[in-house]
Amino acid sequence: MRNLKPLRIVKLNTTGELGQLIEEAKCMGGLTHFLAAGTGNYLLNNLPVVTEKDISETALPEKIIYLKLELGKYRSINDFIINNGEYIILEVPHDIASEPHPYHIFHTYINFMDTGKGYASLDSALIGLLAYKYQGTNSQAGEMFERMLEMNKKNTEISETGDGKDGTN
Secondary structure, three states: OOOOOOOOOOOOOOOOOOOEEEEEEEHHHOOEEEEEEOOOOOOOHOEOOOOHHEEEEEEEHHHHHHHHHHHOOOOEEEEEEEEEOOOOEEEEEOOOOOOOOEEEEEEEEEEOOOEEEEEOHHHHHHHEEEEEHHHHOOOOOOHHHHHHHOHHHHHHHHHOOOOOOOOOO
């Protein structure tokens, strides 16, 4: 299993703003900087330096708010939180979908860290999270597992026939 250190999501005591801590390397001074939610790309020199007395730890609901702020223009319509935030899946409508059948992306996080992966179904997202946790970002285990279960075949059958004859509705 890979060592996935949880993302430290905190709140500034002065403003209540949510963000994460970015630590400099010891050779660069070892300072701790605050990166506000939704900031995107940044230069370390432009971020405020904070100490432990400037920040407060956040509870699970605040951490989920932080993740939603990081989505930017996208808005989560369903949140799936497993094992007190060890695994998080945010269901997000995809805006480039064609009408009348828009689709959703299931965006995944482990220990509040963005995996950088999105999936077409909740089932695939759950499998993908486990593959990512145990084998890393380039793992093909999730895809192989789906093939083994013939998940792709069932999804194709449902979308092609739409009549539920495959045992599902």
